[in-house]
Amino acid sequence: MRVTIRDVAKHAGVSPATVSRVLNRPELVDPATREKVRRSMDELDFQPSAAARGLSVRRTDTIGLIVPGITNLFFNELYAGIEQAASRHGRKVLMFNTENSAHRVLDAFSFMRQHEVDGILYTSETLDENADPLLQRIGIPVVLALTESLAKTPLSAYKVDERRAVFDAVAYLVTRGHRRIGFLGGQMPHDITGQQRYEGFLQAVRHFGLESGEACVEFGDYRMESGYTSMQRLLERQSELRLTAVAAASDEMALGAIRCLNDRGFRVPDDMSVMGFDNLQIASMLTPRLTTVAQPFREIGARAVERLVELTEHPHLSSAEHGVHYLPHHIVERESVRPILDGLDSRP
Amino acid sequence: MRVTIRDVAKHAGVSPATVSRVLNRPELVDPATREKVRRSMDELDFQPSAAARGLSVRRTDTIGLIVPGITNLFFNELYAGIEQAASRHGRKVLMFNTENSAHRVLDAFSFMRQHEVDGILYTSETLDENADPLLQRIGIPVVLALTESLAKTPLSAYKVDERRAVFDAVAYLVTRGHRRIGFLGGQMPHDITGQQRYEGFLQAVRHFGLESGEACVEFGDYRMESGYTSMQRLLERQSELRLTAVAAASDEMALGAIRCLNDRGFRVPDDMSVMGFDNLQIASMLTPRLTTVAQPFREIGARAVERLVELTEHPHLSSAEHGVHYLPHHIVERESVRPILDGLDSRP
DNA sequence: CTGAAAGCGCTAACAA
DNA sequence: TTGTTAGCGCTTTCAG
Numbered sequence: 106m107r108v109t110i111r112d113v114a115k116h117a118g119v120s121p122a123t124v125s126r127v128l129n130r131p132e133l134v135d136p137a138t139r140e141k142v143r144r145s146m147d148e149l150d151f152q153p154s155a156a157a158r159g160l161s162v163r164r165t166d167t168i169g170l171i172v173p174g175i176t177n178l179f180f181n182e183l184y185a186g187i188e189q190a191a192s193r194h195g196r197k198v199l200m201f202n203t204e205n206s207a208h209r210v211l212d213a214f215s216f217m218r219q220h221e222v223d224g225i226l227y228t229s230e231t232l233d234e235n236a237d238p239l240l241q242r243i244g245i246p247v248v249l250a251l252t253e254s255l256a257k258t259p260l261s262a263y264k265v266d267e268r269r270a271v272f273d274a275v276a277y278l279v280t281r282g283h284r285r286i287g288f289l290g291g292q293m294p295h296d297i298t299g300q301q302r303y304e305g306f307l308q309a310v311r312h313f314g315l316e317s318g319e320a321c322v323e324f325g326d327y328r329m330e331s332g333y334t335s336m337q338r339l340l341e342r343q344s345e346l347r348l349t350a351v352a353a354a355s356d357e358m359a360l361g362a363i364r365c366l367n368d369r370g371f372r373v374p375d376d377m378s379v380m381g382f383d384n385l386q387i388a389s390m391l392t393p394r395l396t397t398v399a400q401p402f403r404e405i406g407a408r409a410v411e412r413l414v415e416l417t418e419h420p421h422l423s424s425a426e427h428g429v430h431y432l433p434h435h436i437v438e439r440e441s442v443r444p445i446l447d448g449l450d451s452r453p
Numbered sequence: 454m455r456v457t458i459r460d461v462a463k464h465a466g467v468s469p470a471t472v473s474r475v476l477n478r479p480e481l482v483d484p485a486t487r488e489k490v491r492r493s494m495d496e497l498d499f500q501p502s503a504a505a506r507g508l509s510v511r512r513t514d515t516i517g518l519i520v521p522g523i524t525n526l527f528f529n530e531l532y533a534g535i536e537q538a539a540s541r542h543g544r545k546v547l548m549f550n551t552e553n554s555a556h557r558v559l560d561a562f563s564f565m566r567q568h569e570v571d572g573i574l575y576t577s578e579t580l581d582e583n584a585d586p587l588l589q590r591i592g593i594p595v596v597l598a599l600t601e602s603l604a605k606t607p608l609s610a611y612k613v614d615e616r617r618a619v620f621d622a623v624a625y626l627v628t629r630g631h632r633r634i635g636f637l638g639g640q641m642p643h644d645i646t647g648q649q650r651y652e653g654f655l656q657a658v659r660h661f662g663l664e665s666g667e668a669c670v671e672f673g674d675y676r677m678e679s680g681y682t683s684m685q686r687l688l689e690r691q692s693e694l695r696l697t698a699v700a701a702a703s704d705e706m707a708l709g710a711i712r713c714l715n716d717r718g719f720r721v722p723d724d725m726s727v728m729g730f731d732n733l734q735i736a737s738m739l740t741p742r743l744t745t746v747a748q749p750f751r752e753i754g755a756r757a758v759e760r761l762v763e764l765t766e767h768p769h770l771s772s773a774e775h776g777v778h779y780l781p782h783h784i785v786e787r788e789s790v791r792p793i794l795d796g797l798d799s800r801p
Numbered sequence: 802c803t804g805a806a807a808g809c810g811c812t813a814a815c816a817a
Numbered sequence: 818t819t820g821t822t823a824g825c826g827c828t829t830t831c832a833g
Contacts, residue, residue, distance in 0.1 A: 107809095109809090109810055109811085110811060111810080111811095119819075120819065120821075121810090121812090122812080122819070122820060122821080122822095123820075124811095125811065126812095126819085129812080133818075133819095134819085138819085150590055152566040152567050153567060153810080154508070154567065154569060155504075155568045156503075156504040156505075156568070156569060156810080156811090157508055157809075157811040157825090158810080158811055159504045159825090160502070160504045160508060160810080160825045160826065161811045161825055162813090162825085175536070176530070176734070177529075178526070178529070178735075181529065182524070185523060185524055199547065202536060215500060216545075219501060219502065219503045220504070221502060221503070242498055329735065333738075360738050386524070390677050390709060390711075390712045391739070391740075392711065392712065392740055455825095457825090457826055458828095459827095468805075469805095470803070470804060470806095472827095473827065481803095502825085502827070505809090505825075505827040507809090508826080509826080509827045509829080510828065804832085805831090805832085806830095806831095807828105807831105808829090808830105809827090810825105811825085814821105814823090816819100816821080816822100817818105817820080
């Protein structure tokens with residue numbers, strides 16, 4: 106049998122209420138009895154039931170985290186930021202994985218409601234208007250990270266400005282003399298991020314009037330393998346495209362692309378420059394070290410958690426000041442991009 | 454206010470007990486009323502409270518997962534296996550991160566007890582005899598994965614045979630003609646795995662009578678950075694050591710080591726062969742592709758979960774058949790190891 | 802097949 | 818400062 110607050114009370118010769126008080130408001134209890142109770146707790150090895158407490162106070166100090174998958178390499182970085190921030194605020198995190206399938210997002214929200222999390226941190230498939238009825242009635246604050254919402258319900262979101270980020274990536278390449286630049290996009294179902302990154306690429310192509318045009322694009326799913334195959338497809342058209350550089354929608358895809366290039370006898374960056382996106386930990390260990398757009402994952406996670414905490418403590422703030430909050434990205438210059446002089450090939 | 458089982462009951466014109474029945478034992482309920490109740494649930498958007506249910510039935514269908522950290526790249530693979538198996542058995546997973554610090558493992562167990570998880574899957578710091586009192590009184594089944602226990606309390610563990618695994622790695626190198634082999638070990642506080650891998654290396658050195666002897670070892674913490682610095686230290690002694698190959702205690706360390714070697718002007722595998730350990734997803738994308746000892750993470754996670762489920766359903770089985778279960782490892786041959794002919798350098 | 806009622810472990814008025 | 822009591826939402830006998 107489980108040791109309850111009543112057992113402790115009996116053992117310490119006080120009432121259950123007093124035991125509860127030393128748990129929650131110890132300052133309200135006489136130091137002597139407080140110590141007595143604490144000793145009893147230790148002796149009986151008492152562990153308060155989170156469920157019973159949650160049932161009683163209607164809050165769980167838990168943040169529900171909805172993720173699209175956990176095998177992505179960026180997951181670790183994001184999660185680290187979330188977990189740290191959560192525990193800094195005395196919150197636990199309960200995770201649900203939608204496995205990249207839109208029909209699981211309803212399950213995810215159901216799950217979170219059944220567990221009565223205080224707030225939901227959503228990082229999965231892009232929410233659209235179909236989510237509005239759900240978002241209206243849910244009664245739990247929802248904050249987005251790494252994604253944004255197309256629904257009408259106003260929601261706070263924390264992410265980088267995807268369009269600008271890949272625009273900047275392409276601009277970086279242009280500055281280094283590249284004029285024929287390919288793009289390895291990400292394009293999952295219900296994925297606004299992929300869409301925006303693609304738009305950023307298109308904007309750059311037009312802005313800089315790139316000779317390679319808008320057709321040198323292949324899409325994947327952000328994973329290494331798809332980086333490989335997308336690069337492969339680009340290479341099939343290389344005699345026509347004559348790319349000197351490619352920008353990828355993720356570091357994973359960049360890694361796959363480099364693998365593909367190496368397999369085809371291209372050296373990176375000598376024969377082809379490659380830019381990543383994310384700045385994963387491994388980026389600086391790869392050969393060549395990856396030049397990439399750094400995304401502040403930890404910061405994004407932390408900010409989203411903080412917003413959530415704020416919303417759960419002051420539920421009235423809800424609708425005010427909602428919207429997308431862009432966190433700064435920046436380019437980390439390493440070795441996978443080679444400058445080309447005056448549009449001429451500068452190879453030795 | 455939350456919609457409760459009473460609200461549904463009222464709406465459907467039945468008693469709460471009946472609603473509870475359609476939730477848990479629908480076959481006991483008249484099809485007509487069953488449907489009526491289901492409709493009410495939908496209309497009211499009812500979500501049963503997991504806490505209330507758990508409180509009442511004394512089980513949460515939740516597996517507590519205790520991990521040493523989440524930034525390790527192997528974490529993703531392990532977690533994927535665990536989550537899949539858990540959801541296959543209708544279990545949720547609640548994670549706690551000890552962040553590689555032994556004093557957090559007590560917190561971890563406390564956490565799990567407060568949340569009344571049905572079973573605990575432990576993958577953190579090696580448990581020793583200090584854990585016995587805890588393990589005795591805990592009253593929740595505990596199963597280990599990727600680690601084992603030095604405590605007296607018998608516990609099931611799922612992992613590879615670490616000694617044999619690195620022995621095999623070294624043997625692989627020897628077969629390819631290497632006789633001067635270094636080791637990049639892992640050695641965290643309370644880390645039996647690191648100890649065993651080191652022993653495996655030592656056994657191989659003796660078994661094969663390697664000329665390089667037992668001194669060509671440096672220790673790190675399994676992370677990339679430590680692979681880099683450990684390799685660096687080995688290289689400082691290279692004129693004396695004259696290593697032709699190194700075996701690393703993790704793919705991450707191997708990656709760091711390769712980075713270091715490249716920075717020092719060594720080519721891999723031409724000037725130095727490198728073997729990893731883990732077979733992470735990235736292993737096959739790196740340049741050179743990493744030859745490594747594959748550890749069946751998903752299988753390990755799945756087996757551990759299954760054992761846990763078994764233990765929670767049949768608590769009596771407890772002490773029988775406990776112990777370490779070795780899952781098979783195997784060597785994945787790729788490009789980071791170069792054969793040497795007859796102990797002679799076969800470089801062109 | 803269905804309902805009434807007690808209880809899971811904790812908290813929060815309200816009294817004392 | 819402490820105790821009494823009434824729930825929080827669900828399940829589960831036990832009757833009917």
